[in-house]
Amino acid sequence: MTDTTAPAESPRLDPVAGEWRRVSPKYLTIDLISNLIWTVIMVGVAVVAVVIFEWPPLGWLLPAGLAVIFLTYAALTPRRVRAIGYMLRDDDLLFRTGIMFRRIVAVPYGRMQLVDINRGPLARAVGLAELKLVTAAAATAVTIPGLPFDEAEQLRDHLVAVAETRRAGL
Amino acid sequence: MTKLADGEWHRLHPATPLLKGGIAFIAILGVIIANLRERIVEFFFPAFVCPDEFCDWEQDPMSRLLEQNLILVLLGVAVVLVLIIAGFWLSWRMHTFRVTDEVVEVRSGILFRTHRKARLDRVQGVNINRPFLARLVGAAKLEITGAGAEANMELAYLSSANADGLRSEVLRRASGIREQAAVARAVADGELPPEVLAPAAVEGENHAGLSDFARQRLAELTAPELDPNLAPPESVVKMDAGRLVGSTALSSSMIFLVVAIVVAVVLGFTTDISFGVVFAIVPMVLGIGTYLVSRVLKSLRYTIAATPDGVRVGYGLLSTANETLPPGRIHGVQVTQELLWRPFDWWTVQVNLASQMSVSQAANGAQQNTTVLPVGSREDVIRVLELVLPEVVDGDSRERILAAFGRPTPEDDFTTSPRRAAVFRWFSWRRNGFRVTPEAVLLRKGAIWRTLSIVPTARIQSVAAHQGPIARAMGLAEGRIHTVQGPLVAAVGALDVRDVERLFRDASSEAVGAISRDRTHRWRAV
Numbered sequence: 001m002t003d004t005t006a007p008a009e010s011p012r013l014d015p016v017a018g019e020w021r022r023v024s025p026k027y028l029t030i031d032l033i034s035n036l037i038w039t040v041i042m043v044g045v046a047v048v049a050v051v052i053f054e055w056p057p058l059g060w061l062l063p064a065g066l067a068v069i070f071l072t073y074a075a076l077t078p079r080r081v082r083a084i085g086y087m088l089r090d091d092d093l094l095f096r097t098g099i100m101f102r103r104i105v106a107v108p109y110g111r112m113q114l115v116d117i118n119r120g121p122l123a124r125a126v127g128l129a130e131l132k133l134v135t136a137a138a139a140t141a142v143t144i145p146g147l148p149f150d151e152a153e154q155l156r157d158h159l160v161a162v163a164e165t166r167r168a169g170l
Numbered sequence: 171m172t173k174l175a176d177g178e179w180h181r182l183h184p185a186t187p188l189l190k191g192g193i194a195f196i197a198i199l200g201v202i203i204a205n206l207r208e209r210i211v212e213f214f215f216p217a218f219v220c221p222d223e224f225c226d227w228e229q230d231p232m233s234r235l236l237e238q239n240l241i242l243v244l245l246g247v248a249v250v251l252v253l254i255i256a257g258f259w260l261s262w263r264m265h266t267f268r269v270t271d272e273v274v275e276v277r278s279g280i281l282f283r284t285h286r287k288a289r290l291d292r293v294q295g296v297n298i299n300r301p302f303l304a305r306l307v308g309a310a311k312l313e314i315t316g317a318g319a320e321a322n323m324e325l326a327y328l329s330s331a332n333a334d335g336l337r338s339e340v341l342r343r344a345s346g347i348r349e350q351a352a353v354a355r356a357v358a359d360g361e362l363p364p365e366v367l368a369p370a371a372v373e374g375e376n377h378a379g380l381s382d383f384a385r386q387r388l389a390e391l392t393a394p395e396l397d398p399n400l401a402p403p404e405s406v407v408k409m410d411a412g413r414l415v416g417s418t419a420l421s422s423s424m425i426f427l428v429v430a431i432v433v434a435v436v437l438g439f440t441t442d443i444s445f446g447v448v449f450a451i452v453p454m455v456l457g458i459g460t461y462l463v464s465r466v467l468k469s470l471r472y473t474i475a476a477t478p479d480g481v482r483v484g485y486g487l488l489s490t491a492n493e494t495l496p497p498g499r500i501h502g503v504q505v506t507q508e509l510l511w512r513p514f515d516w517w518t519v520q521v522n523l524a525s526q527m528s529v530s531q532a533a534n535g536a537q538q539n540t541t542v543l544p545v546g547s548r549e550d551v552i553r554v555l556e557l558v559l560p561e562v563v564d565g566d567s568r569e570r571i572l573a574a575f576g577r578p579t580p581e582d583d584f585t586t587s588p589r590r591a592a593v594f595r596w597f598s599w600r601r602n603g604f605r606v607t608p609e610a611v612l613l614r615k616g617a618i619w620r621t622l623s624i625v626p627t628a629r630i631q632s633v634a635a636h637q638g639p640i641a642r643a644m645g646l647a648e649g650r651i652h653t654v655q656g657p658l659v660a661a662v663g664a665l666d667v668r669d670v671e672r673l674f675r676d677a678s679s680e681a682v683g684a685i686s687r688d689r690t691h692r693w694r695a696v
Binding site for chain 2: 100142
């Protein structure tokens with residue numbers, strides 16, 4: 001039990017020191033473009049709603065607000081993408097994400113049930129893929145986005161191989 | 171050894187089509203035929219005239235139907251019914267299963283054939299259900315559960331005796347005895363050194379007790395039809411009816427129910443709120459009432475006992491259910507206490523299991539049995555924990571786990587929230603904490619609704635640490651242990667960030683170690 005009422009020296013959650021592997025810088029572009037598409041759709045819908053239903057001038061705050069939210073999100077994207085990282089240790093895979101809301105997961109290799117590779121249309125255009133790990137617990141939810149396609153396939157083969165050698169009961 | 175597991179294809183109990191709902195259609199068909207009989211007879215034998223006292227055509231509703239040509243419709247209905255009944259029978263004919271050394275296979279379907287095959291070493295448990303109607307004809311439903319949704323194999327219905335035999339046979343094969351026998355043969359043939367066999371014998375002793383094992387072998391040799399496993403073993407917890415009713419009466423849903431009724435009555439009499447509002451409470455009251463009554467009825471004949479193939483939990487007064495959980499299939503245990511149970515020191519124990527109910531069962535409103543002890547004293551809980559988590563709760567850790575139930579003590583080794591976390595955990599910050607041992611991760615939460623969660627390290631799926639902006643400003647964080655879906659959610663928040671980092675590191679490394687040591691999926695083999 002920590003008895004100090006003062007916060008710890010560094011309040012940042014960082015349990016494991018080591019070399020984190022980052023996702024491809026191209027993923028930043030994809031993320032920005034898909035964000036842009038959403039912005040256009042949402043703001044467009046809001047604008048149409050304001051025009052059609054003849055809302056008072058104050059109604060324009062809705063599309064404006066949406067645009068501000070999406071732009072803020074876009075501005076944070078480079079930092080957010082840099083925060084995504086994974087690390088292959090001897091017996092487990094670490095995955096971290098988030099700046100404001102940090103999340104770090106450790107998945108033992110022996111626990112992997114499935115490894116999926118997914119490619120959306122945008123990601124395919126720049127040769128990226130995302131890797132999804134499935135364990136018997138739904139909460140694990142580890143999806144590593146923005147991997148170059150070769151790296152994703154190598155990583156999958158590696159994970160399947162080590163999972164096989166460490167397989168135990170469920 | 172039951173003849174059902176001889177590797178040949180077998181059919182289900184002949185009464186299956188009736189129990190699956192065919193009986194209702196036969197009854198409807200019977201009613202129609204009984205009403206049509208005289209008409210049909212008259213139609214084919216016009217010479218035969220029904221005496222007036224038996225057939226008063228004018229009074230008979232059939233006459234009116236006949237006048238409107240409805241009789242054809244009725245005949246059509248009867249034909250459809252005959253087809254449905256034939257379908258039930260045919261689907262029984264086409265539904266076959268076989269159990270071999272390695273797999274269970276089920277083939278079913280008339281037009282769309284399905285063939286399902288499941289490996290025995292992935293069996294998560296075997297349930298036997300005896301619904302009231304099925305019990306009357308001596309049938310039982312056997313379900314072999316696998317991990318994940320829709321992974322169960324249901325054999326409904328088998329004769330009761332066969333179901334028990336098949337259950338023990340499936341579990342025996344799942345336990346890896348065959349593998350052990352193969353190793354023994356290899357030793358005899360000189361292919362493997364004899365040392366290989368030694369740990370197997372020790373292992374068998376640990377799990378089943380050598381005498382049990384020998385007795386079972388002997389019994390199988392001398393009297394193949396009499397399996398001592400079939401005799402119900404002594405339950406380690408006696409369920410006291412008074413305590414069960416009392417605990418239900420003091421449970422939070424009962425308190426909620428009473429408060430709701432009181433509020434409704436008071437509102438109804440003192441204010442001029444329309445009665446509609448008050449009566450809206452009636453369905454809710456009925457719902458909660460039914461739930462509470464069924465809870466008591468279900469738990470009245472509760473038994474829990476150790477068998478060589480795992481923990482057997484039995485339930486039910488009218489419809490009985492019996493579930494056998496092989497070792498290593500329990501992914502987490504949660505010990506909780508309702509607020510009003512505290513003076514009596516009552517607790518309830520729930521578990522997380524990898525097997526999930528099939529959709530059809532869920533649609534029937536069945537509840538998955540995740541409660542292994544509906545209510546019990548501290549001593550009962552420890553006895554149950556010793557059964558379901560033998561590797562975690564033994565002589566040494568017994569006292570410490572007992573201590574972890576109640577108030578936190580300085581000696582209990584739990585890492586708890588710092589004082590500044592009291593903002594988030596008003597009453598429970600002294601209790602809110604965790605302890606990591608090589609065998610299990612223990613999480614303790616709540617000062618009012620006390621909870622102790624135990625996740626065996628060998629069953630941990632993954633470990634996570636979370637931190638949001640407010641927690642970060644306070645130097646706090648949250649640790650989570652991911653397990654399969656169930657009543658237990660192993661997360662503990664508002665801990666010092668350094669402690670969460672330690673929890674993350676310790677739990678993930680203990681999990682890796684425990685997974686490589688884990689041999690529970692072959693619990694009787696090497």
